[in-house]
Each structure stands twice: as structure tokens, then as C-alpha cells.
């Protein structure tokens with residue numbers, strides 16, 4: 001990616017603000033090593049954040065993959081009976097919103113079936 005024309009890589013920077021009123025004019029980058037913030041002119045912005053699964057609130061005994069995603073069986077039940085996982089927090093989910101929705105339906109059905117059994 002670094003070799004692509006028009007693309008520059010800015011390591012150890014956090015986006016502090018998207019600049020512009022009517023359209024994107026740039027981003028303000030905070031230096032994570034304590035340097036001054038700098039404004040980088042640009043005409044578009046794609047926020048590629050939110051990839052880390054928020055599974056930290058669950059018991060550590062529930063099985064996870066190396067990235068912290070919860071392992072589930074075919075019924076979307078985790079290794080702790082009665083705890084189901086759906087969507088982005090689940091290892092093996094498809095990656096799209098529609099997959100997360102389908103997971104939610106399947107997990108709810110499994111949970112209901114468990115209650116009725």
C-alpha cells in the first residue's frame with residue numbers, strides 16, 4: 001500500500017477530528033508519541049475502526065480464538081451453556097451486517113429451544 005501513488009502512511013497517529021463544514025477537507029492527527037497535532041488535507045474519510053471484539057466483560061473461561069472472538073457450536077452456543085454469541089463478537093461470523101442479523105435470529109431460536117427442552 002505504501003507504494004501506491006496518492007497514498008501515504010502515518011504511523012503512531014490517532015485521528016482527533018475530521019475537518020470541514022460542508023465536505024471533508026482534512027483530518028487532524030494526534031501524535032501518539034507526544035508530538036504536536038497536525039492537519040492533513042484530504043477529500044474523503046473512511047473510518048475503519050471497530051474491529052476488536054468486545055468480549056472482555058464475559059467470563060474468561062468462555063473459549064475464544066486468538067483475537068478474542070467467542071467460539072460457538074452450530075447452535076451459536078459458547079462453551080458456557082446458556083451463553084450464545086451472534087455477530088461480530090463470534091468467531092467465524094460472515095463479516096456483514098446481514099450475517100450479524102441472521103446470527104441474532106439463529107442464536108435467539110437456539111436459546112428458545114434450550115429453554116423449551
Ligand SMILES: Cc1cc2nc3c(=O)[nH]c(=O)nc-3n(C[C@H](O)[C@H](O)[C@H](O)COP(=O)(O)OP(=O)(O)OC[C@H]3O[C@@H](n4cnc5c(N)ncnc54)[C@H](O)[C@@H]3O)c2cc1C
Pocket residue numbers: 047048049050051054057086087088089095096097098100
Ligand atoms: C469500518 C467498518 C465498515 C463496515 N462496513 C460494512 C458495510 O458496508 N456493510 C455491511 O454489511 N457491514 C459492514 N461492516 C460490518 C458491520 O458493521 C458488522 O457486521 C455489524 O455491525 C455487526 O453487528 P453486531 O451487532 O454483531 O456488532 P456491533 O454493530 O459492533 O454492535 C455491538 C453492540 O454491542 C454493544 N456492546 C458491547 N459491549 C456491550 C456490553 N457489555 N453491554 C451492552 N452492550 C454492549 C456495542 O456498544 C454495540 O452497540 C463494517 C464494519 C466496520 C468495522
